Amino acid sequence: xxxxxxKTELLHPLDKGGRIRTYQMxxxxxxxxxxxxxxxxxxxxxxxxxERAAEYCTDLVRVPTRMSAKGSTRFYWELARNxxxxxxxxxxxYRSPAMEEALLRLIERTSVDLVVCDFLxxxxxxxxxxxxxxxxFQHNVEAMIWQRHAAVASHPLRRAYLxxxxxxxxxxxxxxxxxxxxxxxxxxxxxxxxxxxxGVRNVSHVPTGVDTEYFRPTRGTRxxxxxxxxxxxxxxxxxxxxxxxxxxxxxxxxxxxxPQATISIVGRNPTPAVLGLTQRxxxxxxxxxxxxxxxxxxxAALFVVPLRIGGGTRLKIxxxxxxxxxxxxxxxxxxxxxxxxxxHLLIADTVPxxxxxxxxxxxxxxYAAALGQRAGELVRSRFGWDRAAEQFAEICLQTAAPPAxxxxxxxxxx
Numbered sequence: 001x002x003x004x005x006x007k008t009e010l011l012h013p014l015d016k017g018g019r020i021r022t023y024q025m026x027x028x029x030x031x032x033x034x035x036x037x038x039x040x041x042x043x044x045x046x047x048x049x050x051e052r053a054a055e056y057c058t059d060l061v062r063v064p065t066r067m068s069a070k071g072s073t074r075f076y077w078e079l080a081r082n083x084x085x086x087x088x089x090x091x092x093x094y095r096s097p098a099m100e101e102a103l104l105r106l107i108e109r110t111s112v113d114l115v116v117c118d119f120l121x122x123x124x125x126x127x128x129x130x131x132x133x134x135x136x137f138q139h140n141v142e143a144m145i146w147q148r149h150a151a152v153a154s155h156p157l158r159r160a161y162l163x164x165x166x167x168x169x170x171x172x173x174x175x176x177x178x179x180x181x182x183x184x185x186x187x188x189x190x191x192x193x194x195x196x197x198x199g200v201r202n203v204s205h206v207p208t209g210v211d212t213e214y215f216r217p218t219r220g221t222r223x224x225x226x227x228x229x230x231x232x233x234x235x236x237x238x239x240x241x242x243x244x245x246x247x248x249x250x251x252x253x254x255x256x257x258x259p260q261a262t263i264s265i266v267g268r269n270p271t272p273a274v275l276g277l278t279q280r281x282x283x284x285x286x287x288x289x290x291x292x293x294x295x296x297x298x299x300a301a302l303f304v305v306p307l308r309i310g311g312g313t314r315l316k317i318x319x320x321x322x323x324x325x326x327x328x329x330x331x332x333x334x335x336x337x338x339x340x341x342x343x344h345l346l347i348a349d350t351v352p353x354x355x356x357x358x359x360x361x362x363x364x365x366x367y368a369a370a371l372g373q374r375a376g377e378l379v380r381s382r383f384g385w386d387r388a389a390e391q392f393a394e395i396c397l398q399t400a401a402p403p404a405x406x407x408x409x410x411x412x413x414x
Contacts, residue, residue: 041062114134137184139186174197177194206388224299257355257359274286327375328357338382
């Protein structure tokens with residue numbers, strides 16, 4: 001089978017959940033199938049990103065693009081111009097006639113069996129109809145993320161802007177999901193949402209996985225009894241909101257009981273808002289990009305995921321579970337993961353409850369260790385990436401050669 005895979009970026013470095021999930025799916029597919037990876041390229045990836053693409057694809061086709069830096073004059077000009085567009089800004093910025101042309105040229109000149117649109121954003125460059133089957137790989141319910149952004153926004157103007165983006169994203173996402181032959185979600189909850197809210201008929205899900213060989217405790221590092229850890233891409237708004245919420249609202253309650261408690265925020269590209277937390281709170285540490293997150297996981301007393309905004313599933317939770325870390329998360333953080341409160345981690349959705357759960361784990365290392373051990377056993381027994389990738393490969397095969405009664409005509413809905 002020849003798969004034409006559409007993406008908005010090269011995958012290396014593997015420092016975001018979406019890149020990791022895509023990499024693991026493709027690494028499995030490319031063993032048995034030809035994979036042409038068509039991507040936008042803004043020239044900002046690591047120097048070896050092009051060379052390392054051979055790890056996950058047979059052929060690489062790059063379309064040069066220019067992305068405006070967040071906070072730049074061009075960025076704000078694009079935001080202003082987007083006010084008159086029916087597309088949400090998060091989608092419109094990836095519009096590329098050159099990518100659409102390259103897509104059609106590859107289909108015309110090569111024997112493509114299946115197009116996979118990875119994330120919602122490249123779909124803006126997918127014409128309709130296509131002469132080959134096409135699947136949409138949805139790592140999140142994007143509209144849900146924007147709805148949650150709007151719900152927690154405190155400034156009226158910011159809330160109004162986010163609500164408008166949410167409604168645009170809902171309309172765009174619904175139209176795109178309905179025009180692809182198959183939608184692949186990353187959790188049963190997301191799959192049900194697409195069917196219920198968007199009326200998608202052909203939808204399935206692949207489970208979240210984790211590299212259980214890479215993420216495994218060494219037992220060689222003693223954990224700091226008062227260190228709390230958060231990891232993630234710190235230029236992603238839900239993560240920025242999460243750590244701000246923890247530092248400003250939750251941490252004071254923790255320190256009222258455990259004065260020595262600190263939090264380390266580990267992840268790429270911390271925003272000015274995240275960096276500003278270190279100036280207002282001496283117990284907050286921000287590392288920026290690190291070469292390996294495992295030493296930070298191993299030395300932390302516990303792991304927190306205080307997300308109020310998000311969609312899909314959190315790979316960071318499975319990574320922490322594989323390292324046998326005790327975890328406190330919100331329901332949003334644990335969404336889509338087959339975990340049970342009190343057995344694999346603790347779930348708390350209010351400031352007092354979250355602070356109380358953190359204090360409980362800091363004060364009772366034996367309980368924390370038992371929680372982490374059960375979490376590690378769960379992911380090692382059921383959630384290695386190989387199983388998730390095999391399921392994804394099977395979905396691709398079925399979509400590329402569906403039974404005649406399941407074939408749908410792609411409808412132009414952009």
